[in-house]
Each structure stands twice: as structure tokens, then as C-alpha cells.
Amino acid sequence: MVDQKGTVQIQHISKVYPNGTVGLDDIDLTINAGEFVVVVGLSGAGKSTLMRAINRLHDISDGAILIDGEDITQAKGKALRRLRRNLAMIFQNFNLVKRTTVMRNVLSGRVGYYSTFKSTLGLFSKADRQQALANLERVNMADKAYIRADELSGGQQQRVAIARAMMQSPTVFLADEPIASLDPKTTKMVMDDLKRLNEELGMTVIVNLHSVPLALEYASRVIGLQAGKLVYDKQIADVNQTDFAAIYAEAGDKE
């Protein structure tokens, strides 16, 4: 467990937006390698902000985030890009380039390993092309490799996004509300994909979710955020169904 890669140490981080809004408020938590962590909380609780702080799509105001001991919040240029390679991410809106083929989308996940020159000319190695196909195979999308991404359904696009993220050979897999725009059937497929990455490849998986039942079904650890604060953190064995009422209750019982 000690030498397994994929540990994320979040050390007292805070995020205050320029307009004074507090996004994250002194969050301190260590996510161990190989965990399947589900982050729950209301919209605006800071789930997305926390996730984007981990791979530094957002800068934080205070604190540090160590990825296997290296501080990403201080990294610059090449060092930052090298750290980001280890942190794959999938999104609520899939974020594929819709006008290009599935294959090219998947290969684009690998550009962090290439020089500007080589990647611009599309000179991907044979091994990486094979890896791209293998990753598509893993999410059952190999037969769609050469069609345009906008011809796919939402669920299929998310699975392609997973294949793309896997091209990074990541140690940590971040998923920001990956199933928010999917139907129940594809939701299960995507969540199963993530579960397999976690169990078979040993990746640390961090997922933002709205759905408590899904959290209970897949997570090994559940974290709750409320108004930017860490209010809940339990291993799945210790979780009580009734715990969640508190996380979701205070903003009014509308849901």
C-alpha cells in the first residue's frame, strides 16, 4: 500500500474568489492510493472546485495539495503538466471535440507525453495507437473508433472520454459529476467502468455525485461537503443511511 502511486494529500486548502465568495474553507484530507472516493453535497457546496483544485484547473488561495508527495499548487510549466498527466479527468459534459473522430479524441489524451512538434503533426507511436484501441475496447467502444464523436449518444461519449483519460496512464482518476446528464442504464455502465479502473488497475478514483444511492453502491469512502467545508468523511462500512439527511437537509428539504 505504501509504494502504490495515487495518493492525494489535501492540506488545509481554501479558495476565496475575487468577489469574496468562499469556495473552499480549510479542507484537510488525505485520499489514499487505491481508494474509491465519492464526494457528495449540494450544488455549490464546492465539489467541482475541490476537484479542479486537485489537478489545478483552478488555483487555490491557501494550503497545499500533494500528489504522491509533490506539491501541484506550486508547480509551474513542464513540472505542472507532468503532474497533470497522472491525474485523469472526465466531465459532466464529456468535453470531447465533437467534430473529430473518436480515435483522435482518445489519442489527444496522450499529448502530455509528446513534444509540441510531434503531437501537432499527429505522429503518435504505434504502441499508443494500439493502446487507444485497447482502451476503447475496455469501454466497449472499439467499433466506433473512426466515426465522429458527435454521432455518439451521451453515454457513449462519456465512455470515449474515459478511454481518452486512460491514455494518460493516470494514477488518479477524477470524475466531475460524470453521470449527471445520463440515463440510468448508461449511468450504470459508466460507474461500472470507473469501478473496474479502480479494482483492476488500482487507480485512485474520486467521483463527484449527487446521488446518495450510487455513492453507497460504489464508494469505498464517502466524503461530504457543505458550503465549502468538509462535513463528512467515513469509510463505507461505517456509513449510515441517515447520515446524509444532515448533508442535504440544511439548505431546506426541497429535494
Place this chain on the structure above:
Amino acid sequence: MNTASIEGKFSQKWHLKGLLITLLIGLIFWASVRDIGVETTFSWDQFWQLLAEMAHPDWSYFPVIVKPILQTIQMALVGTLLGTLLAVPFSFLAARNLVKNPWLRGLVRFFLNIIRAIPDLLLAALFVAIVGIGPMAGVCALTVFSFGMVSKLFYEAVETIDEGPSEALTAAGANTIQTIVFAVIPQVVNPFLSYFLYTLEINVRASTVLGYLGAGGVGLYLDQTLSMFRYDRTAVLILGILAVVLVVDSLSNHLREALA
């Protein structure tokens, strides 16, 4: 302020602001008409005579104008292509979502604004003075003119792209150039091609009159036939230009619809 009235204030009830503005515009218009002397020099007789002569085109003149018309199209094509190619890097530098530094972006935009402020005919006159009479001056003028127009259309296209793919590429550890190549360019290729065709349409029209200033193309012949009062030949030229413009327009419209 007396609030309780359902009809609002007096000025609102009678649209005082609107009335005053309309009155002002009317006044400016009337003064302009009077100062220019509209009506005083317009002769309907001459107009009908010209139209009557034009109604009998001298078709034997047609073979003479084929070459200059082709040259006009070639000028437009080369000028538009060069201007468009030049515009690509500048449009990326001027796009808010790619260049976060407001000073660099502002500088590039300022430069583009200045270029765009120069009318095409003025550019033609300038380049005739620089490179001499001939189609080269026309190509230069059209290049600069297209550059100014296209770069603005381009950077606005870049600013409307979906930021999601760029975010995904950044998250994957791509650098700025890789993000542009993999996430931005695939999204803007079609609008870029569409704007290129649109500019070509405009340039084909513009290039027909550049010859007046000695910048090559069919304009020179327009000038000659008009000054020799050979309206029957002018008619052939106008019909020829009309045909070319119609063909280029419909071709470009067709292609642009396919691109959308």
C-alpha cells in the same frame, strides 16, 4: 417625483425623448440634402438615354473582357487567400479565451482596428503608388483588406468555441499549443472556411472597381468604356460582372451551407 400616476411622467407619456431625436435626425437629413444639392444635377433625360444605349449590348466586345474578368477573379482569390492565412495567427493572439494577457491582446486588436479602418479603395490607391500600376497592386490591397476583415471574424469565431475540450486537454497535461491544435482548431476550421468564402465574395465585387485606380482587373475597362461613352460596351461589362458575382455568390453560399 409624483409616483402614483398610471401613465408615468409627462415626458414618458408623450415620448418626448423619441420625438426630439426623430426631429433632430430629420433636421440633419434635410440640411444634408440641401447642402449637397440633391435634385439639381440629376437629369432624367440623360438617365433614359444611357439606359436605352445599354439595352443594346455590343456583344462583339465580349471576347475582349474575358481575360480581365478572369484576372479580377484571380486577384480576388490570391488576395483573399493571402489575407486569410495572415489573419489566422493574429486572430489567435486577439482571442480572449486564448491570450489571457490583456496588454498583448489589446495591442494586437489595436493594430487590427487600424488596418480595418482603411477602406479598400484607399488601399488600392496606396499600393498603386508603392508597387506601380497593375494587378499586383490590386492583390496587395485585397490582401490587406481581407486581413483586416477576416481577422476580426476569426477571433470572434475563436471566442465562441466550447471551452470544454480545451479544459480536458489542459487537464491531460497538454501545453498551450497542443491545446490549440487538438481542442481549438477542430472547432474553428469550418467557421474559418466559411468566412474565407464570404470574404472572397466581397473581394470579387470589390476587385471589379479597383481597376479604376490602376490596380488591375476589369475596372480599367469600365473606366475606358464609360469615358468614351460606349455604353453598349459598358453594358457587356456590367452583365459579365453580374454573372461572375452571381456564380461566385451562389457557389460560396452553397459551400457555406454544407459547412454549417
